[in-house]
Amino acid sequence: MNISVVCTVKNEEKSIGRLLDSLLEQSRRADEIIVVDGGSADGTVSVLRRYQSRVPQLKVLIRPGSNISEGRNAAIAAAAGPLIACTDAGVSLHPDWLRELEKALLGSDGNPRADVASGFFIPDVATPFECAMGATVLPALEDVKPDRFLPSSRSIAFVKEAWASVGGYPEWLDYCEDLVFDLDLLAAGKRFVFVPTAVARFRPRGSLRSFFRQYYLYARGDGKAALWTRRHLIRYGSYGLGALAMLAGFWYKGCWLVLALAVALHIWRPMMRLRPLSRHLSGLQRVEAAAWIPVIRLVGDVAKMLGYPVGLWWRYRSGESGGRVSDRHCQL
Secondary structure (H helix, E strand, O other): OOEEEEEEEOOOOOOHHHHHHHHHOOOOOOOEEEEEEOOOOOOHHHHHHHHHOOOOOEEEEEOOOOOHHHHHHHHHHHOOOOEEEEOOOOEEEOOOHHHHHHHHHEOOOOOEOOOEEEEEEEEOOOOHHHHHHHHHHOOOHHHOOHHHEOOOOOOEEEEHHHHHHOOOOOOOOOOOHHHHHHHHHHHOOOOEEEEEEEEEEEOOOOOHHHHHHHHHHHHHHHHHHOOOHHHHHHHHHHHHHHHHHHHHOOOOOHHHHHHHHHHHHHHHHHHHHHHHHOOOOOHHHHHHHHHHHHHHHHHHHHHHHHHHHHHHHHHHHHOOOOOOOOOOOOEO
C-alpha cells in the first residue's frame, strides 16, 4: 500500500537537507514526499529544488502565508497514497522510522488495523544547555503511558480517511494544532497504536530566549484551543502558593524548607532524565547542565503563565466555540 510523507517548512535552509537525507536512507522508501513551503525568505526552496533533481518522488508546493495546519492539509490533500506519515523540518529520522509506522498501521493482510501510529521522538543534544533542555521538556520512553500518549506530528502516521473524517488539521490554530488533531481523532473513535521504535531525533532550543518564545506561543495555542485548563490553573496556584511561602519564610523559617522541597520535586524527574543524555559530557559540563534545569523550568513556566491568558483572550474575542479539552485521559 502506498505511503506518502508530508512536511511543512519555512526558512529551514540549514535543516531541511538533514531531514531529506534521512528520508532517502529509509529502509522503506516513501512512495512520495510532499513538502509545503509557507513562504521562506531564505534558500529553503532552492535546496528543495536541488533535491528534486535527484529524488523524483519529491513534490514541492509553495503556499506563502499558510500556517502549519494549512500547509499540512494542502500536502495531505495532494497525496496520492491512502497512508500518510507526517514529520517536521529540523528532524533526523531513524532508518526504520517509516517501516515501523507502516507495520503498526497495516495488518498481515495489508489492510489497516489501526487508524493512527504514534511514533516517538528523542532529543539530539550536544551542549550542556541542550542536554538540560531535552531532559526538562521531553519525556523519556519510560515516562510514556501508551494508552494516553498524544503523538507529535513530527513523528506520526495515519490513514488518510481518518484525517478527512475529522476535517484535517485545525487551520484556525497556529500552535498546538497537532494536539487538537490528535484529540479530534480520539473523539471520533479512531484507533491509536504507540510505536516507540519509530524514532525522530531533533535538536531542542539552543537558547533561553528562543525557548521562552516557543513556550509562550505553545501556551497561547493552549488558550486558543482551551487545552489543559486544569494544568494551567494548577501552575498558577502553585506559583501563588510558592510566593506566599517565600514571604512567610521571613517569619516562619520552615516555610522555606517546604518551598525547597517543592522545587526539588519539580526538577526531580528532569534530573533523572539528564543522566543518560549527558553521558558524553565532562564532569563539569554535567554540573552545568544540572544547574540549567531549574532555570529552564522557571522560564518555561513563566512563558506558559503569560501566554495562556493571551490565548484565552483571543478565544473570547474571536468567539471560537470549540469544546473544552479534558486533561484526564491525555499525555503529552
